Amino acid sequence: MQVTSEGTPGRRTTLADVAAAAGVSRALASIVMRGAEGAGEATRRRVLEVASELGYRPDSRARLLRSSRTRLLGVTFTLSEPFHGEVVESIYAAAEAAGFDVTLSAVGPRRPESRALESLLDAGIEAALMISPSSAPEELAAYARQVPVVSLLSPTSAEGVDVVRSDDGAGVRAAVEHLVSLGHRNIVHIDGAGAVAAEERSAAYRLTMQEYGLSANIRVLHGGAHEEDGLRAGGELVAGSVPDAVVAFNDRCALGVLEAVRRAGLNVPEDLSVAGYDDSQLARLSHVQLTSVSQDAPRLAEAAVGCAAARLASKEPAGLVHQPQLVVRATTGPAPAASSVR
Amino acid sequence: MQVTSEGTPGRRTTLADVAAAAGVSRALASIVMRGAEGAGEATRRRVLEVASELGYRPDSRARLLRSSRTRLLGVTFTLSEPFHGEVVESIYAAAEAAGFDVTLSAVGPRRPESRALESLLDAGIEAALMISPSSAPEELAAYARQVPVVSLLSPTSAEGVDVVRSDDGAGVRAAVEHLVSLGHRNIVHIDGAGAVAAEERSAAYRLTMQEYGLSANIRVLHGGAHEEDGLRAGGELVAGSVPDAVVAFNDRCALGVLEAVRRAGLNVPEDLSVAGYDDSQLARLSHVQLTSVSQDAPRLAEAAVGCAAARLASKEPAGLVHQPQLVVRATTGPAPAASSVR
DNA sequence: AATTGATACTAGAACGATCTAGACAGTGCT
DNA sequence: AGCACTGTCTAGATCGTTCTAGTATCAATT
Numbered sequence: 001m002q003v004t005s006e007g008t009p010g011r012r013t014t015l016a017d018v019a020a021a022a023g024v025s026r027a028l029a030s031i032v033m034r035g036a037e038g039a040g041e042a043t044r045r046r047v048l049e050v051a052s053e054l055g056y057r058p059d060s061r062a063r064l065l066r067s068s069r070t071r072l073l074g075v076t077f078t079l080s081e082p083f084h085g086e087v088v089e090s091i092y093a094a095a096e097a098a099g100f101d102v103t104l105s106a107v108g109p110r111r112p113e114s115r116a117l118e119s120l121l122d123a124g125i126e127a128a129l130m131i132s133p134s135s136a137p138e139e140l141a142a143y144a145r146q147v148p149v150v151s152l153l154s155p156t157s158a159e160g161v162d163v164v165r166s167d168d169g170a171g172v173r174a175a176v177e178h179l180v181s182l183g184h185r186n187i188v189h190i191d192g193a194g195a196v197a198a199e200e201r202s203a204a205y206r207l208t209m210q211e212y213g214l215s216a217n218i219r220v221l222h223g224g225a226h227e228e229d230g231l232r233a234g235g236e237l238v239a240g241s242v243p244d245a246v247v248a249f250n251d252r253c254a255l256g257v258l259e260a261v262r263r264a265g266l267n268v269p270e271d272l273s274v275a276g277y278d279d280s281q282l283a284r285l286s287h288v289q290l291t292s293v294s295q296d297a298p299r300l301a302e303a304a305v306g307c308a309a310a311r312l313a314s315k316e317p318a319g320l321v322h323q324p325q326l327v328v329r330a331t332t333g334p335a336p337a338a339s340s341v342r
Numbered sequence: 343m344q345v346t347s348e349g350t351p352g353r354r355t356t357l358a359d360v361a362a363a364a365g366v367s368r369a370l371a372s373i374v375m376r377g378a379e380g381a382g383e384a385t386r387r388r389v390l391e392v393a394s395e396l397g398y399r400p401d402s403r404a405r406l407l408r409s410s411r412t413r414l415l416g417v418t419f420t421l422s423e424p425f426h427g428e429v430v431e432s433i434y435a436a437a438e439a440a441g442f443d444v445t446l447s448a449v450g451p452r453r454p455e456s457r458a459l460e461s462l463l464d465a466g467i468e469a470a471l472m473i474s475p476s477s478a479p480e481e482l483a484a485y486a487r488q489v490p491v492v493s494l495l496s497p498t499s500a501e502g503v504d505v506v507r508s509d510d511g512a513g514v515r516a517a518v519e520h521l522v523s524l525g526h527r528n529i530v531h532i533d534g535a536g537a538v539a540a541e542e543r544s545a546a547y548r549l550t551m552q553e554y555g556l557s558a559n560i561r562v563l564h565g566g567a568h569e570e571d572g573l574r575a576g577g578e579l580v581a582g583s584v585p586d587a588v589v590a591f592n593d594r595c596a597l598g599v600l601e602a603v604r605r606a607g608l609n610v611p612e613d614l615s616v617a618g619y620d621d622s623q624l625a626r627l628s629h630v631q632l633t634s635v636s637q638d639a640p641r642l643a644e645a646a647v648g649c650a651a652a653r654l655a656s657k658e659p660a661g662l663v664h665q666p667q668l669v670v671r672a673t674t675g676p677a678p679a680a681s682s683v684r
Numbered sequence: 685a686a687t688t689g690a691t692a693c694t695a696g697a698a699c700g701a702t703c704t705a706g707a708c709a710g711t712g713c714t
Numbered sequence: 715a716g717c718a719c720t721g722t723c724t725a726g727a728t729c730g731t732t733c734t735a736g737t738a739t740c741a742a743t744t
Contacts, residue, residue: 014700014701015700016700024723024724026701027725057464059700060464061700062700062701065407065699066703067701067702067729079430085450086421088421088448089421103465104446104448106430119443122399122400124401227629259629286569286570356729367693368695368731368732369733372731372733375731376732380693400730401730401731403729405732407701408730408731409733
């Protein structure tokens with residue numbers, strides 16, 4: 001199997017090697033490699049051939065060091081959030097299309113967001129995309145003074161920070177309307193308990209209920225962003241008077257609710273409908289089939305990258321709020337007859 | 343809106359600035375900043391003070407470019423695998439303790455492992471930690487010729503690649519023994535269906551069953567690494583003669599099995615015990631409480647980092663196979679009386 | 685007093701790329 | 715012939731560090 005020569009073991013082939021082998025100057029080789037104009041067709045081909053022959057790979061460190069435009073985007077995300085993963089994946093695609101490189105930095109219980117961002121700054125990023133940032137607005141604003149910062153998914157009051165997200169109000173509204181159209185009246189909301197965007201979702205729930213003349217049925221339970229929270233809230237729910245339907249803060253919370261409901265011996269959606277938020281992979285699992293509000297990760301990622309690009313070009317970014325879409329699956333169904341009659 | 347002073351807007355403070363302000367040479371400032379010896383106590387303090395005053399942050403690109411020892415570890419992982427996330431988190435901690443920086447590169451449906459690794463190489467990593475690598479052995483071997491490569495979690499036949507993992511055989515054995523000790527006899531294994539490490543786990547299942555004189559009860563179902571696979575296999579299971587217990591390939595698969603079992607109206611662990619593998623966060627969720635084999639992510643991460651460090655120091659790495667531990671939770675219990683009698 | 689040997693410090697060359705300014709040849713125009 | 719212009723190409727500076735080789739300074743040893 002023998003892996004060709006590959007030159008001296010330790011040394012990596014540099015642009016100078018390529019230039020020498022092709023009989024041109026380093027500068028010209030550089031022009032060819034980065035596809036700039038100012039090189040003859042014949043030499044261009046020759047240099048490229050020599051480069052691939054020598055297995056040349058540009059050293060991004062050196063490149064970044066010299067050129068002020070690093071074309072490098074930094075992304076912070078939370079490891080334990082499945083939906084963040086989906087967004088990251090989409091960011092890779094969107095960034096590549098826009099000619100950016102991407103470097104990741106994870107946030108976790110042992111690794112605060114501040115450290116994650118600092119390591120990105122050290123790496124020389126041109127702009128930062130922060131997925132559901134948890135830092136205080138002043139901190140975010142401080143970062144934004146160094147590089148353009150885009151907050152993905154969650155709104156923030158931080159000055160100088162762009163926000164790309166979906167219209168959470170519209171998403172919750174769609175979920176409630178869907179349930180109402182199925183004949184549900186007693187629709188409970190399990191909130192995000194202080195999580196980012198939780199307030200907006202609760203407010204939209206209340207407002208939509210009002211609009212449909214269901215003010216009397218408004219009921220908000222203290223929930224949270226994780227399965228545990230949903231389980232707890234769901235437990236409270238089934239212990240009291242069981243409603244027709246539940247709109248949970250997010251998918252993970254909804255899963256907890258589902259579990260609590262099943263434990264109580266109720267069937268979904270026959271006895272109770274449940275809707276989540278995020279349309280994460282969790283929701284799509286064949287044994288879950290959770291009705292959920294889709295945030296359209298690819299579109300959001302594209303918008304975020306576009307926003308960063310616009311800032312770097314000193315333009316005003318546009319199209320930062322997207323309309324989410326309700327994806328109806330198996331956890332919502334017609335209201336039980338008894339209930340719609342009341 | 344006014345963007346505070348912070349010196350010249352675009353320019354970032356450099357080591358030369360610090361040196362000038364402190365009245366020393368760049369070289370000396372460099373010595374102080376990286377804590378090398380060869381600087382007087384008084385000057386050291388002065389330089390450090392000036393540095394923090396100017397808000398100096400070393401430019402890692404320039405640093406990496408110059409010094410051959412970049413102290414940078416690259417990690418490839420799969421976004422959609424929760425357990426990978428846990429390992430990544432632990433790697434951050436272990437790397438920091440060992441004086442390494444970490445840069446991540448994600449693998450996903452749209453982003454092959456080869457690209458993930460190449461981007462790491464471009465970033466100038468000194469060694470690569472690949473979590474459950476999916477590349478062909480020849481490819482891995484080719485990477486290993488450029489930098490030390492450690493395969494985490496899954497074994498590989500690739501030449502020159504170190505493997506850090508837990509003893510999967512011992513893990514499965516522990517699970518089976520646990521079930522046997524609870525009185526179970528009809529223990530079914532749902533395998534990984536070609537996933538890495540699947541063979542080893544199946545083999546250990548067969549062997550352990552034999553050792554306990556249960557050869558006649560050996561039964562292996564075609565499974566997989568995801569919830570869907572477990573659901574399908576679980577469906578087959580409950581359609582035929584229901585066993586006492588199930589050892590699933592991993593936690594996600596086990597979750598699918600649980601779902602299938604519940605749909606069939608059976609109770610866990612009263613009617614059927616289920617054990618998973620990975621002890622992922624999924625297993626620990628309060629509504630799941632899955633008995634599972636723990637791979638001890640922190641220890642594995644530490645070993646992997648240690649292994650890479652050893653290779654970089656041209657030493658032989660040690661302690662690469664760890665003993666997993668069974669974590670007993672709520673999904674396994676005593677065998678139903680009827681069954682133990684047969 | 686001369687040699688050694690630390691210790692504290694510095695000038696200048698790397699690292700591998702990009703960028704600036706300009707050289708050189710060939711063409712077209714007056 | 716002289717000039718401006720265009721398209722290729724090159725020498726050398728430059729990015730912000732680290733590293734090498736060496737220079738002072740001063741105390742301790744011979």
